[in-house]
Amino acid sequence: MKSREQDQKFDDLMREFREACVHTAHREQAAADHLRQERAVAAMRADVRLRWAAPAFAALVLMFVGGGWGAWWYVHPEHGHPAGHDGAHVTSPDSIPGNASAVSDEVLLSEVQSDLSDRVPQALEPLAVSYTSNSHAPSGEKEIQ
Amino acid sequence: MTFEVQGEMALAQAEEKTFAELDWPATGARSQAASLPCGAGILATAEALASSQRARIFRFLFYSLREREVAEELTQDVLLAVWRARESFRGESSPETWVMRIAMNTLRNHTRTGRFKFWRRTEKVEIGELLTPLPDSARTAEQELLAQESLRRVWSAAERLSERQRSVFLLHFVEEMEAREIADATGMALGTVKTHLYRAIDAVRAAVKESL
Numbered sequence: 001m002k003s004r005e006q007d008q009k010f011d012d013l014m015r016e017f018r019e020a021c022v023h024t025a026h027r028e029q030a031a032a033d034h035l036r037q038e039r040a041v042a043a044m045r046a047d048v049r050l051r052w053a054a055p056a057f058a059a060l061v062l063m064f065v066g067g068g069w070g071a072w073w074y075v076h077p078e079h080g081h082p083a084g085h086d087g088a089h090v091t092s093p094d095s096i097p098g099n100a101s102a103v104s105d106e107v108l109l110s111e112v113q114s115d116l117s118d119r120v121p122q123a124l125e126p127l128a129v130s131y132t133s134n135s136h137a138p139s140g141e142k143e144i145q
Numbered sequence: 146m147t148f149e150v151q152g153e154m155a156l157a158q159a160e161e162k163t164f165a166e167l168d169w170p171a172t173g174a175r176s177q178a179a180s181l182p183c184g185a186g187i188l189a190t191a192e193a194l195a196s197s198q199r200a201r202i203f204r205f206l207f208y209s210l211r212e213r214e215v216a217e218e219l220t221q222d223v224l225l226a227v228w229r230a231r232e233s234f235r236g237e238s239s240p241e242t243w244v245m246r247i248a249m250n251t252l253r254n255h256t257r258t259g260r261f262k263f264w265r266r267t268e269k270v271e272i273g274e275l276l277t278p279l280p281d282s283a284r285t286a287e288q289e290l291l292a293q294e295s296l297r298r299v300w301s302a303a304e305r306l307s308e309r310q311r312s313v314f315l316l317h318f319v320e321e322m323e324a325r326e327i328a329d330a331t332g333m334a335l336g337t338v339k340t341h342l343y344r345a346i347d348a349v350r351a352a353v354k355e356s357l
Contacts, residue, residue: 010350014318016292017299020276021319025204028275032203032217 187240188231195224198241201320202248208315209252211269219255223248238329245316245330272304273297295353302352306345313338314345 187197202223207216227244234243278292303311312331316322324342328335
């Protein structure tokens, strides 16, 4: 009789155990779902931040590095003032003509022509000598004038 | 297809339904009922599968592993594995038993490979602390405490059982499976299941003897 009573109590206990297990698992599953959703949202936010912030940050870093390197290159004596290049004349106001448009075409043309007349005969002279010597030599001998 | 299924599973309600309560569609693009054995309605759609089995699988994995997040991840893995393998269900056992067998195999694989994945280990939950009896207005506060203490004793005794005995015990008392179904799900012989169950009940009874 007592044994049957104990069996009944054990059955009741196991039924209660099952109900508690089902209830607890349901609660834990909901908590796990909630946690997973929170993580997914956090991951999405981080992804969005990363998508915009990473290129912006990279561009900023590149800008600073490039600017720094450019400044170093300019300031450094070996790079900033290369041999034969005097940077001062570029920016000197004396080197800039006061009124460039005031020079007339005739003046410019005459300057160019005089410059050409100075250079062309010198450049063509050896060729002219060679031509006259070959064409007027009757016996193939060079006639040097 | 995989993404579609995962999405469907994620959207499926966690509410547990019995096999008979399910109202799965007999028609539709995703309906596979025609190609499945008779009585395999829970495998017809991803919604039916998830709504009927998700809570059950999670419960079994949660009490076996005592790790909430791992159990949740493995539950998704099991549902996906079941969905992918649904064509191979031959109807030799009930679909619920077949699903539980896949859950058992997933659990074994996880336990086997998890020994080496120390970086993925999470803290185990103290189930005894979580188990609380359902509220009963007929009980006094003292009776409530005694009931809670009894539940803790039961769980404490179940924790001391061997892995196989605990699995059999949980499948029988929590999932309400018969010895034959447990044998199908675990791959053990029926006699072995009965022996494990007998020893498990004996151990738990001895632990709660005072409160009976």
